[in-house]
Amino acid sequence: MIDEPLERLRSAARRARELARNRAITGLGHQDADDDVGTIGTDDALGFDPFPLLEALHRNGVRVVVIGQVAGIMHGSTELTGDLDLLWDGVPAHAPALADAFTSVNAQLADEQGEPLATHAASFLRPKVQFTSPGAGGDCCTPALPWGDLHVRELLDRAITAVGPGGLEVRYVSREDLIGMRRAIGRPKDLRRADELDSFASNAYGPPPR
Template sequence: MITDPLERLRDAARRTRELARGRAATGLGHEDADDDVGTIGTDGALGFDPFPLLEAVHRHGVRVVVIGQVAGILHGSAELTGDLDLLWDGAPGHAPALAAAFASVGARFADEAGTPLAPRPDSLLRPKVRFTSPQAGGDCCTPALPWGDLDVREIFERGAAAAGPGGLKVHYVTREDLNRMRRALGRPKDLRRAAELDATAPGRGRDQR
């Protein structure tokens, strides 16, 4: 059993790539994911590797918090995913460094309707931007994105951190906040994944499962 969060994510990404190896591309991106199956069933799983972008964000000195199922995996979820969702503070002064991190991995931006956006810092100031890169795609959000009655800025500030080789530091949403976000969305995959993390929470005895 892998206990280190980042090693757990590396293993999950490797298994995702193996699962999708040889699968024909369908043209479906992360935004087309089924509400039950998730992005493991889309082209996002082909070659999925979140680490080039996570390492780029770290190099450029931007505090970004991982949300979504990648955060779930960091907390111990066994379910695979094919996208990387991110939350940052939305401060205009931090946008140039974040844009540079995306540019360094060849990422492209689009708005929520799928219309391409210029790869400029101001494009990231929207509440949510879709991004794609050769290794990973997903959503990059700011606290301005409505999320039920949740205070997304507080969720950002509470993000935990895991350290890896070479000083890599990856911030990710707390287990409690991740499940609150999932239940606010209420999709089948969100509720299933929230229940999984609840059942495996630290300190939860086997007789409670």
């Protein structure tokens, strides 16, 4: 049986692709996303499907946690996205498996200035790398990336695991930690999405049905 969070994510990814299907190409990627609209307004929404990369990470035994709006969707957010943001522990011994997973889906890496990086283990040891792949682009971060007053490494230990077909395991940040991350960044879309997630706590029936 597929966990409800994964059902939400598959449904949201499908709706994002449908929304973007007949839209004119803009040349904008996730790094160009508007602080209010988000990546659903960029070309990254075209063909958005985070599952090939999530499955590759699982196959390679990478301990990675989904953050950002994909995690928000898994918690019940109604807002669509076109990118996949990830957090891993930054331990050098774990980097080769991470590189293998990204290589297996033909991902390309870039630094924070957009300069290309080799898809090698050493590249992932930066606080943040950007990536693009046929299904999804986004950021892959380590706890070394500053996040306000949050102790980011602790978020990894509190992550939730959703289980899908074939034993696929997708770890994603807890709702409370995601709200904290949203408020620490403070962009209009983050504050709006944090308020949405906060509203679920006062709703005895949980997030709205999808």
